[in-house]
Amino acid sequence: MIRVLIADDQELVRAGLAALLNLEEDIEVVSQLASGEGAAEAVQANSVDVALLDIEMPGVDGISATKDLAGLCKVLIVTTFGRAGYLQRALEAGAAGFMVKDAPAEQLAEGIRKVMAGDKAIDPALAAEALVAGINPLTDRERDILRIALTGASVKHIAGELFLSPGTVRNHLSSAIGKTATTNRTEAAQVAQSKGWL
Known part of the structure; x- marks a missing residue:
């Protein structure tokens, strides 16, 4: 039996995924979270084999949670946002798979089995897009600055927040x-x- 944790901030999606996966003979959803916060503790407490994580969640997002789960279980990112940059960041963080939420339930179950077996489970169309897009050209500092710039902050505000000069x-x-x-x-x-990329 493959023991699964689901972390997704949308309760309906989380419950739906759990219901579908629990229909599989070899998969059991043993934990559900609304964020990546507490994922490591839940994985250890429930002997989780595979964690299904959404990317965009409040608090601890899926990429950060993937890093937290390194060495504890396999991670499969399941997200609405099929972006090549997200795929690259997820794989760099240690995810074994990346699928979009509109994939058929059978494909998700098969993805769980693949990552459990030590293989990669990556949406083929997204993998092709990532190859075409190339690597993320931004440095960590540029990403930090652009994240704050998204809020419309001034250069002075960004500088103050990151302890840098304008x-x-x-x-x-x-x-x-x-x-x-x-x-x-x-x-x-x-x-x-x-x-x-952010």
């Missing part, structure tokens, strides 16, 4: 604008978010 923030923004082929920080942040 000049350093401007330099990073200039680099990020060039890498995203945009004309200002707002556009750069929006493009980076749409590609799943």
Whole structure:
């Protein structure tokens, strides 16, 4: 029996996934969470084999939770947002699989079996898109700055929040604008978010 944890902030989706997976003879959903927060504890307390994580959740998101679960269980990201950048970040964090929520239930169950067996389970269309898109060109610092820029914050505010000088923030923004082929920080942040780079 493959013991599964589901972390998704949408209760209906979480319950629906659990109901579908519990119909499988070899899969049992043993824990459900509304965030990645507490995932490591739940995995250990319930002897979880595979964690199904959404990417965008309040508090601890799916990428951060994947890092927290390293060495504790296999992770399969199941998300609405099939973005190549998310796929790359999930794999870098240690996920063994990445599927979109509109996949058939049988495909999700098969993905769980694959990652349990030590294989990768990645949506083929998304894998092809990721190859075409290439790697995320942004540095960690550029990503930090663009995340804050998404809120419409000024350079001074970004600098204060990240304990950097305004000049350093401007330099990073200039680099990020060039890498995203945009004309200002707002556009750069929006493009980076749409590609799943943030």
